[in-house]
Amino acid sequence: MELINPALAVIIISCLLMSVVNRLKNCLYAVAMQGMLVALIPPVAAGLKPEALVLALAALLIKALALPHLILYSIREIRSRREVEPKISYPLSIVFSMAGLVLALWLTSRMPLPGGGNTGYLMVATPLFMLYTGLFVMISRLKAITMVIGFLIFENGIYLFSVLPGLQGSMIPALGLGLDLLVGLFAYGVARFSINRSFDNLDRSRLNVLNAELEGEER
Amino acid sequence: MLIVFFLIPALCGAMCLFLQGAWLRLALIGGGSAHLALTLTGVFCPFPALTGWLALDSPARLFLLVLSLLFLLVSVYSRDYMMLNSRVARYESRYSCCLLLMLGSMSVVILSRHLGLTWLAMEGTVLLGWPLIYYHHTPGALESAWKYLIICSVGIALAFAGNLFLGFAFNGSGSPLLLDNLLQAGAIAEPKWLKAAYIFSLVGYGTIMGLAPMHTWLPDACSEAPSPVSALLPALMNCSYLVILRMGEVCGGAGLGAFRQDLLMFFGISSLIFAAIFIIGQKDYSRMLAYSSTSSAGWLMLGAGIGPMGMLGALLHMFSHSMIKGMLFMLCGNIIAVYRSRMVEKVGGLLQVIPSTGVLWLGGFMALAGLPPFGIFQSNIRICQGMVESGSYLVLGVGLLLSAAMFVGMLLVFVSMSFDVPPPGMSMKPGNPLLKNLLGPAALAGIMGLLPGIYIPGWLEQLLRESAALFGG
Numbered sequence: 001m002e003l004i005n006p007a008l009a010v011i012i013i014s015c016l017l018m019s020v021v022n023r024l025k026n027c028l029y030a031v032a033m034q035g036m037l038v039a040l041i042p043p044v045a046a047g048l049k050p051e052a053l054v055l056a057l058a059a060l061l062i063k064a065l066a067l068p069h070l071i072l073y074s075i076r077e078i079r080s081r082r083e084v085e086p087k088i089s090y091p092l093s094i095v096f097s098m099a100g101l102v103l104a105l106w107l108t109s110r111m112p113l114p115g116g117g118n119t120g121y122l123m124v125a126t127p128l129f130m131l132y133t134g135l136f137v138m139i140s141r142l143k144a145i146t147m148v149i150g151f152l153i154f155e156n157g158i159y160l161f162s163v164l165p166g167l168q169g170s171m172i173p174a175l176g177l178g179l180d181l182l183v184g185l186f187a188y189g190v191a192r193f194s195i196n197r198s199f200d201n202l203d204r205s206r207l208n209v210l211n212a213e214l215e216g217e218e219r
Numbered sequence: 220m221l222i223v224f225f226l227i228p229a230l231c232g233a234m235c236l237f238l239q240g241a242w243l244r245l246a247l248i249g250g251g252s253a254h255l256a257l258t259l260t261g262v263f264c265p266f267p268a269l270t271g272w273l274a275l276d277s278p279a280r281l282f283l284l285v286l287s288l289l290f291l292l293v294s295v296y297s298r299d300y301m302m303l304n305s306r307v308a309r310y311e312s313r314y315s316c317c318l319l320l321m322l323g324s325m326s327v328v329i330l331s332r333h334l335g336l337t338w339l340a341m342e343g344t345v346l347l348g349w350p351l352i353y354y355h356h357t358p359g360a361l362e363s364a365w366k367y368l369i370i371c372s373v374g375i376a377l378a379f380a381g382n383l384f385l386g387f388a389f390n391g392s393g394s395p396l397l398l399d400n401l402l403q404a405g406a407i408a409e410p411k412w413l414k415a416a417y418i419f420s421l422v423g424y425g426t427i428m429g430l431a432p433m434h435t436w437l438p439d440a441c442s443e444a445p446s447p448v449s450a451l452l453p454a455l456m457n458c459s460y461l462v463i464l465r466m467g468e469v470c471g472g473a474g475l476g477a478f479r480q481d482l483l484m485f486f487g488i489s490s491l492i493f494a495a496i497f498i499i500g501q502k503d504y505s506r507m508l509a510y511s512s513t514s515s516a517g518w519l520m521l522g523a524g525i526g527p528m529g530m531l532g533a534l535l536h537m538f539s540h541s542m543i544k545g546m547l548f549m550l551c552g553n554i555i556a557v558y559r560s561r562m563v564e565k566v567g568g569l570l571q572v573i574p575s576t577g578v579l580w581l582g583g584f585m586a587l588a589g590l591p592p593f594g595i596f597q598s599n600i601r602i603c604q605g606m607v608e609s610g611s612y613l614v615l616g617v618g619l620l621l622s623a624a625m626f627v628g629m630l631l632v633f634v635s636m637s638f639d640v641p642p643p644g645m646s647m648k649p650g651n652p653l654l655k656n657l658l659g660p661a662a663l664a665g666i667m668g669l670l671p672g673i674y675i676p677g678w679l680e681q682l683l684r685e686s687a688a689l690f691g692g
Contacts, residue, residue, distance in 0.1 A: 111411050114387040131380065138373070147369060151376070158376055161383045172386060172396070175335055178342060179379060182372045185346070189368070193361055 003044055007037045008122040012101065015133040015153070019093035022083055024075055027149055028068050031156075034130075035063030038156045042163035042173070045123070055173055059159065062180045067152060070184055074191040075145055085142040093140060100132035114164045123164060130157025144195040148186040155179045221273040224261075224283070224326040227253050232319030235312050244298040247315040251287070251294040254322060258287040262678070271399055273330045277685035281534065282329045282461050284682075285541050286454045288667060290322050292660040296549050297447045299656040303556055304445075314354055318451070321347040328458040334382050334396040337462055341378070344455060345371045345427065352444040363436075363443035370436040374426025381420030381466070388412035388473075398465060405472035413473055420466045421482055428459035430486050430520065431493030434513045438497070441509035442561060446552025449505065450664075453541040456512065460519055460537065464690045467523065483524030484614055490517030491621040498628035503561050505551050507632050508544065511587055514625050515540045521618060522602040523690065529605025530691030532598045534683050535671055539586070539594025542668035547583040549661035550576055553654055554636075558645070563632050568641030575658050577637050579665055584633040586668055588626050594671030 014030045021027050039059035043052040086093060108125040134154025138147050155176075162176040189195060231250030238246055262280045275283075297318070301308050324347060327340035345368070353364035386395040388409045395401075401408075426433035441449045470479040494514035501507040515536065522533025551561075553576045558566045569577035586593035599622075606615040675683070 111415070112409055114390060114412070135373070138369075144365070151369070151372065154373070154376060158380050158383070161380060164383075164387070172335060172383060175339065176379065176383075178339065179376055182342075182346075182368075182375070186369070186372070189365065193365075195361070195365060 004041055005120060005122055007041055007044075008120075008126045011037055011126055012122075012129060015129055016094075016097050016101070018133055018137055018153070019097040020090050022086075022090070024083070024143075024145065024149075025072070027146070028071055028075075031149055031152055032064050032068040034153065034156055035068065036060060038160050039063055041160065046163070046165075055163075055177075058177060062177060063152075063156060063159070067180060067183050067187065070187040071145065071148055071152070074148070074187045077191040078145070078194050085146075086140055087142055088140045093136075096136060096140070097133065100136060101129055104129035104132060123160075127157040127160040130154065130160065133157075144190050145187075148183060148190060151186060152183050155183060221275060221330050224254065224257060224330060225323040227257065228319040228323035228326070232316040232323070235315040235319060238312065243311060243315055244301070247294045247297060247319065248291070250319045250322065251291040254326070255287040255291050258283045262682070271397060272333045272336055273327075274332045275330060276689075277682050278461060278464070278689060279329050281538070281682045281686050282457055283326065285457055285538055286322070286325055286329065289451060289454050289541055289545050289664070290318075292545060292664050293447045293451050293549075294318070296450070296552070296657060296660040300445065300447055300552055303654070303657070310354060310356075313350060314445075317347045317350050318448075321351070321451075321455075325454060325458050329461060332398045334385065334398065334401075334462075334465075337465075338375070338378055338382055341424070341427065341458065341462070342375050344458065345375055348440075348448075348455065351448045352440050354445050354448065355443065357443070360443040363439035367436040367440045370433065371427050374423045374433065376423070377419050377426070378423030378462075381416045381418075381423055384412050384416035384419060385469070388416055398469070401469045402472045405469070405474065408473040410473065410475060413470065413475060414478060417466055417470050417475070417479060418482065421463055421486065424459040424462045424466075425486060425516075428456045428463070428516050429490075429509075429513050430516050431490040431513055434490070434493065434516075437512060438506040438509040441512070441548070442503055442505040446548050446555070449508075449551065450545040450548035452548075453512065453544045456516060457537055457541060460516075464523060468690055480524040483520045484611075487517045487520030487524060488614065488617060488621075490514065490520065491618060491625075495621045495624040495628070498625055501628065501632060502563055504554075504563050504566070504632055504636065505548070505561050507563075507629065508547050508551070511625065511629065512540075512544060514622070515544070518599065518602060518618070521614065522598075522605065525602070525605045525609045525611055525614075527605075527687050527691035528608055529602050531683055531687035532601025532603075532605060534598075534686055535601065535675075536595060536598035538683075539598055539668045539671050542664045543583055543586040543593070543595065546579065546661045546664035546668060547587070549657065549664065550580050550583065553657050553661070554580070556654060556657075558642070563635055565642060566636045567639030568645065569637045572641050572645050573654070575655075579658070579661060581633060581637055582665060582669075584629060586665070588629060589622070592672040593669050595668070597672045 011034055014034050017030055018027065021030065039056050043056045046052050104125045107128060108121060111124065113124060130153055134150045134157060137150030137153060158179060159176045162173040228250045231246050235243055235246050261275050262284055301311050321344055324340045324343040328337055328344065331337040331340060349364050349368050352367050353360050382396060389395050389401055389404055422433065429437040441452065467479045470476065490513050494510045494517065498507055498510040501510065518536055519533045522529040522536060553573065554566060555561060557573055560566060569580055586595055589595045589599045603615060
C-alpha cells in the first residue's frame with residue numbers, strides 16, 4: 001500500500017489535469033503515464049507472480065507505449081490544431097471534474113470493498129473516477145481524437161477494476177485488454193479517414209457533418 | 220458440437236473473400252441456409268452441449284430461429300440488391316464476409332452461457348457492423364459508422380465493467396461469469412455489486428439494443444447502411460435483449476427482481492418518450508423506422524419488467540417486430556432504388572409508381588402500428604394484459620399515450636408516401652425485373668410477421684412459454 005496509494009493519487013491528479021490541459025500532446029503524455037501506472041499497480045498489489053507480470057508487461061506495452069504512439073501518429077496525420085478545443089469552458093470543466101471525484105469517493109464509501117480488508121479504498125475510487133473522467137472527456141471536447149483519448153482513460157479505469165482481488169486468476173483481466181483493440185481501431189480510423197471533428201448532437205441529419213476528407217477507397 | 224453455429228458461417232465468410240459474382244452470392248445464401256438448417260435441427264431435436272459455455276436452451280432456440288430466418292431472407296435480398304447497386308458491388312466480397320461472420324458471432328452471443336464469452340462475441344459483432352454501415356463509402360456513411368463504433372464501444376466497455384462487478388458480487392462462486400454458477404449462487408451474491416453490475420450491463424447492452432437515451436447511433440446507422448444491413452439490425456438488437464434478459468435472470472435469482480423491474484420500466488418508458496418525440500415530423504423515412512425500433516425496444520423492456528404474461532408478449536413482439544422491420548427496411552431499398560431519395564417529401568404515390576412495394580409498405584405500417592391481425596397486435600395485447608394483471612396502470616396509460624403519438628407520426632409519413640402525387644416523371648415506372656425479385660424476401664418476412672397474429676404453431680408456442688417462464692419470474 002505504501003507504493004500503491006501515491007500511484008493512485010498521481011492517477012487522480014492526472015485525471016483532474018485533463019480538465020485544464022489545453023494541448024493535445026500534454027493530454028497524451030498524461031494518459032501514457034496513467035497507462036504505465038495502471039499496468040504496474042496490479043503486480044505490486046498482488047505480489048510478483050509470473051502471470052501477473054506477463055499481464056503487466058502486455059498492459060505496459062499496449063497502454064503506455066503502443067496506443068499513445070498510435071494516437072500521436074493520428075494527430076500528426078490529420079494535421080490537426082494542437083489545442084484540445086473544449087465544448088465546455090476550462091473553469092466549468094474543473095467544477096465537473098471535482099464533482100466527479102466527490103461522486104466517486106461517495107459511491108466507494110457506500111460499496112463493500114472487493115477482497116475485504118485487502119483492498120484499499122482508493123483502489124475502487126480511482127477507477128471509478130477514471131470511468132467518469134473518460135466519459136467526460138469524450139463528451140466535452142470537440143475533436144474526434146480527444147474522444148479516442150477519453151475512451152483510453154475510460155478503458156484504463158476498467159482495466160484497473162479488472163485486477164482487483166476477487167477476479168485474479170480468472171481470464172477477465174486479460175479480456176479487458178481486448179478493449180484496447182477498440183482504442184487502436186479508433187486511432188487508426190481517425191488517421192485513415194482524416195476524421196477531425198466529433199459529432200455533437202443527437203441527430204446527424206439536422207446538424208454537423210464530420211470533417212471527413214474522403215478521397216476514395218484506395219487513398 | 221454447438222460451435223458449428225459459428226464455424227459454418229465463419230467458413231463461408233472466409234470463402235467469400237476469394238469468390239466473385241454468382242459464386243459469392245451462392246456462398247452468402249448457402250451460409251444462411253446451412254445456418255437455418257442447423258437451427259431447425261436444434262429447434263426440433265436439441266443438440267448435445269459439449270461444455271457448459273454453450274447451450275441450446277429454449278430462449279437460445281427462439282432467438283436463433285429469428286436470427287436465422289431473418290439472415291436467410293436478407294442474404295437472398297442482398298443478391299438482387301447488389302446487382303441493382305452495381306456502383307458499390309466492388310466491396311461485395313467484404314460485405315458478404317462481414318455479414319456471415321456477424322451471423323456467426325451473433326449465434327455465439329445467443330448460445331453462450333458464459334458472460335465473458337458473450338461479451339467477446341458481442342464486441343466482435345459490433346466491430347463487424349462497422350464496415351457494413353460504412354459500405355457506401357460516402358461522408359454520411361463514414362459519420363454514421365464512426366458514431367456507431369464510438370457509441371457502441373462505450374456500450375461494450377460499460378458491459379465489460381458490468382461483468383467485472385458481477386465477479387465482485389459473486390466472489391468465491393467458482394467460475395464467476397458462468398450463468399449456471401451464478402444462478403446457483405444467488406443466495407451468496409453481494410447485492411450492491413450485483414445492482415451495479417446490472418445497471419452497467421443494462422446500459423451497456425441497452426446501447427447496442429438502441430434503448431433511449433443511448434439510441435443515438437441507430438437512426439444514423441439505419442439511414443446510411445445498405446438496406447439489407449438495416450434489415451438485419453433488429454437481430455443485433457435481439458442479441459442484446461437476450462443478454463439483458465439473462466442478466467435479469469441472475470438478478471431475479473439473487474432476490475433483486477423488484478430492482479430489475481424498476482430499471483426495465485424506466486428504460487422502457489424513456490425509449491417510448493424519445494421515439495415519440497423524434498418520430499413526429501420526421502422527414503427521413505428510414506430514420507423514422509429506426510425510431511420505431513427504439514419504441515419497440517421500449518415495449519420489449521416494459522414486457523420484460525411485468526411478469527410472465529408481459530414477458531410472453533415481449534418475446535412474441537421480438538419475433539414479429541424483427542420480421543416486419545426486416546421487411547420494411549428491405550422495402551426501403553426498393554423505394555430508394557426508384558426514387559433515389561430517403562426524404563419523405565421526395566417520395567409520393569408509391570401505390571401508383573411501384574404498387575406491389577406500396578401495398579407491402581402500407582401493410583408494414585399497419586403491422587408496426589399494432590393493428591390486427593398482425594403479430595405485433597397480439598404481442599402488445601399480451602403486454603398490456605400483463606400490465607393490468609400486475610396493476611401497472613400508470614405505465615399502461617403512459618405507454619398507450621406514447622404509442623398513439625407514434626401512430627400519428629408514422630401515419631403522416633406512410634400516408635404521404637403512399638397516396639401523395641408522385642414527383643414529376645415518376646407517374647409509372649416500367650417494372651424492373653430485379654426490383655420484382657427484391658419483393659420476394661420482403662413479402663416472406665412480412666408473412667412471417669403476420670403469422671403469429673393468426674396462428675402460432677404448437678412448438679413455437681412452447682418455445683415462447685418456456686422462455687417467458689424462465690425470464691418472467
